[in-house]
Amino acid sequence: MELIDIIKQENIVYKKSKVLNDVVMHYCPGCSHGTVQKVIAELIEELDLQERAIGVAPVGCSVFIYNYIEVDWQEAAHGRAPAVATGISRLNPDKFVFTYQGDGDLASIGSGETLHACNRGENILIIFINNGIYGMTGGQMAPTTIEGMVTSTTPFGRNAELNGHPLKITELIAKLPGTSYVTRQSVHTAAAVRKCKKAIKKGIQNVLEKKGTSFVEVVSTCNSGWKMTPVAANKWMEENMFPFYPLGDLKDDIKDEPASKN
Amino acid sequence: MAKIIGAVVVDEEKCKGCNVCVNECIHDVLALHKEVNSYGYHYSYMKNSDKCIGCANCGLVCPDTCITIYRAKV
Structure with missing residues (x-):
């Protein structure tokens, strides 16, 4: 059988989601943002939420998410996405409201808004991309930068005595009574992408069933900020980030089948 | 015995x-092309198309x- 016989409409097993716009993303080659946004678009298509979904865009590299996913968007001030999402979800209780934030947005300037929105148990889904660096502004140290990690502002590696300890904000959020589902995932391999998709799907369903805040952290790479190739960055993340940020569910109040078993 | 054959089509202009x-392909099907697209990236292509299982x-x-x-x- 020739290739031309296989490449037919009826044989398609994987293709670009219709919810994703047909533009080239501005992210660097191999950036995890693209993969996570693709997963979100696939789930919005799968669950038929395109007319109901309202996203809140952050400040950072991922601000242009509103150009890529074809749903309603609102841009929030730096770190204030959970506060804006609170207002949207309270005024539109029939909509699905989610925020998409990086670590500089969520764990640094917006830590107060995030903690309080999760503590109030707003019916929103928060997707948190943790790459341990301020990617857009040139790779400076973030609150989530792990100890010993070299960034442009910690050229000799992060030193806990001088720079403080890295912040595990997902563990903090898992302690709050308002959250129903808190998990940590990754998208560096196909298996990890499948698990991450299941976790985000569970988060979306929790929000639609009004069970409180769902929080999905995705441990990601920033290969240009880390000064590595995309493949080397994935390997570095496995070796150095995963021991400090172990993958898996941190909290699951809905006691049915767990979304992931890592 | 039924055999499964797959094919991968890469949008060469969008590939970065x-x-x-x-790296993810365990069947060693994909490789980066020696030529570049209009952005200057070596795009991915099917090197060993007969090994793909889709x-x-x-x-x-x-x-x-x-x-x-x-x-x-x-």
Whole structure:
């Protein structure tokens, strides 16, 4: 059988989601943002939420998410996405409201808004991309930068005595009574992408069933900020980030089948 | 015995040559082309097209969603 016989409409097993716009993303080659946004678009298509979904865009590299996913968007001030999402979800209780934030947005300037929105148990889904660096502004140290990690502002590696300890904000959020589902995932391999998709799907369903805040952290790479190739960055993340940020569910109040078993 | 044959079609203009799909392909089907697209990236292509089983792992990890996967039984 020739290739031309296989490449037919009826044989398609994987293709670009219709919810994703047909533009080239501005992210660097191999950036995890693209993969996570693709997963979100696939789930919005799968669950038929395109007319109901309202996203809140952050400040950072991922601000242009509103150009890529074809749903309603609102841009929030730096770190204030959970506060804006609170207002949207309270005024539109029939909509699905989610925020998409990086670590500089969520764990640094917006830590107060995030903690309080999760503590109030707003019916929103928060997707948190943790790459341990301020990617857009040139790779400076973030609150989530792990100890010993070299960034442009910690050229000799992060030193806990001088720079403080890295912040595990997902563990903090898992302690709050308002959250129903808190998990940590990754998208560096196909298996990890499948698990991450299941976790985000569970988060979306929790929000639609009004069970409180769902929080999905995705441990990601920033290969240009880390000064590595995309493949080397994935390997570095496995070796150095995963021991400090172990993958898996941190909290699951809905006691049915767990979304992931890592 | 029925055999499954897959095919990968890469949108060459959208591919940024990040090499993640090549690294993920356990059947050694994909490789980066020696030529570049108009942005100057070495795009991914099917080097060993007869080995592909259409598992869709490359499509899942592609950050730029430029991969379409086909699968047929022979």
